[in-house]
Amino acid sequence: MDKNLVKLVRAFLLLVLSLAIGIIGYMIIEGYSFVNAVYMSVITISTVGYGEVEPLSKSGKLFTSTYIIVNLGIFAYVVSIFTTYLLEGELRVIFRNFIQGREVKQLRNHTIVCGYGRNGSKACEQLIKEKREFVLIDNNEELLQHFKNNGKFQSLVGDATADEVLKDAGIEKASSIITTLPSDAQNVFIALTARELNHDIKIIARASDQNSEKKLYRAGATHVVMPDALGGMHMAQLIAKPYVIEFLELLNGVGGENVVLDEFSFDQLQEKYHQKSLAQLDIRKNTGVTVIGLKEQNKGFLFNPHPETTVNHGDVLIILGAQENIDSFKKQYST
Structure with a gap:
């Protein structure tokens, strides 16, 4: 449970417990009916100053005095908690966390x-x-x-x-x-x-x-x-192979160029493109996207795959191109 909600629940339970003690006490000590005991407990907790429903015995007066002193602290604590939640937006936080919890479960x-x-x-x-x-x-x-x-x-x-x-x-x-x-x-x-x-x-x-x-x-x-x-390897490569690193940074979106490196699995292909070779798919001509690699399910990666390579179940295409070309590829070939 949210820790903010725990405080609110704790204050409410403390108030209910105090009320229950008062009701039981007045019913046992003074013999009040349940309704009169509830009424007496409420006016005592809230310190509104109304008179007793019936004259109190000595035991009743001692119980009421102790009950008032204890509830001064309880009532102040409860009021402070509820005030915090109402004025400082804690209820909004609890509600937001509750909604987020429901969304996460979905x-x-x-x-x-x-x-x-x-x-x-x-x-x-x-x-x-x-x-x-x-x-x-x-x-x-x-x-x-x-x-x-x-x-x-x-x-x-x-x-x-x-x-x-x-x-x-x-x-x-x-x-x-x-x-x-x-x-x-x-x-x-x-x-x-x-x-x-x-x-x-x-x-x-x-x-x-x-x-x-x-x-x-x-x-x-x-x-x-x-x-x-x-980080250390990257800095060393900037000296040894600066243009290779510059190209990789473009792929990672560091540079200003709109170049994207993406992956596309066999399961994402439309059924009419299943079991086709790269030459038959003719991806570069149709979309401007370049297939720079293919991850075969059993053999691993193939870099710059041959045009006659067939895309089979479990394979993944590694494609490179501008964002608009990637979007065009997905629109034409994706399910």
């Missing part, structure tokens, strides 16, 4: 991103760019305020290493999870938990240390990314 084959730090925020940006559904988890509520303004995607405040939080994010129905926490130990723990809760999920994990990389793979990670190592 997600299927989505991605879960753990941590909204340097790597996590970039992962979210790319997922938004690719129009992929995802749920972001972070324990810093203030950090998520900016992200929450985007109603198209969901976020949860909590510890991503906790089973319940991952379940709230729909781990059983997710297709992939990206864990980018700064602690390698936490990423290992999340990988273990995610693999246990969903045997088929794809796990992308961040690692700082090479020893952690091995542990993450043993924990069930599908891919392990080491940002520091990749």
Whole structure:
């Protein structure tokens, strides 16, 4: 349950408990009827100052005095909680979290991103760019305020290493999870938990240390990314192969050119294009898109595949072209 809602429920239950004690006390000590006991308890809790429904005995007066003193604190606490929720927008937050929880439960084959730090925020940006559904988890509520303004995607405040939080994010129905926490130990723990809760999920994990990389793979990670190592390699390649890196940056959207590298599976092809060779598909002539690679189900990757190569079930095309050409390809060949 949302921690903000817990406070509200706790205050309400405390008020109900106090009322129940008063009703039982007046019925036992003074012999009041249920209605009179409820009335006496309410006016005592609220300190409105009405007179007793019936004269009180000495025991009744002692009980009422103690009851008033105790309820001064309870009533002040309850009023402060309800005032906070009404005036500071807590009810709106609870309602929004409730709606988000319902929307998360409806997600299927989505991605879960753990941590909204340097790597996590970039992962979210790319997922938004690719129009992929995802749920972001972070324990810093203030950090998520900016992200929450985007109603198209969901976020949860909590510890991503906790089973319940991952379940709230729909781990059983997710297709992939990206864990980018700064602690390698936490990423290992999340990988273990995610693999246990969903045997088929794809796990992308961040690692700082090479020893952690091995542990993450043993924990069930599908891919392990080491940002520091990749950054050093990238800087060295800028000296050794600057134009190759410049071209790769264009593919990653760093440059201003509208060049896109995409993938397209056999299952996405229209049935009339099944079991056709690349020459028969004639993709470049029809759309301007270039097939630069093909991932065969059994043999692996083929770079610059031969025109007579047949696209079979389980194969994936790696295509390159301007965004408008990619859109044209999908419009013509996609199911």
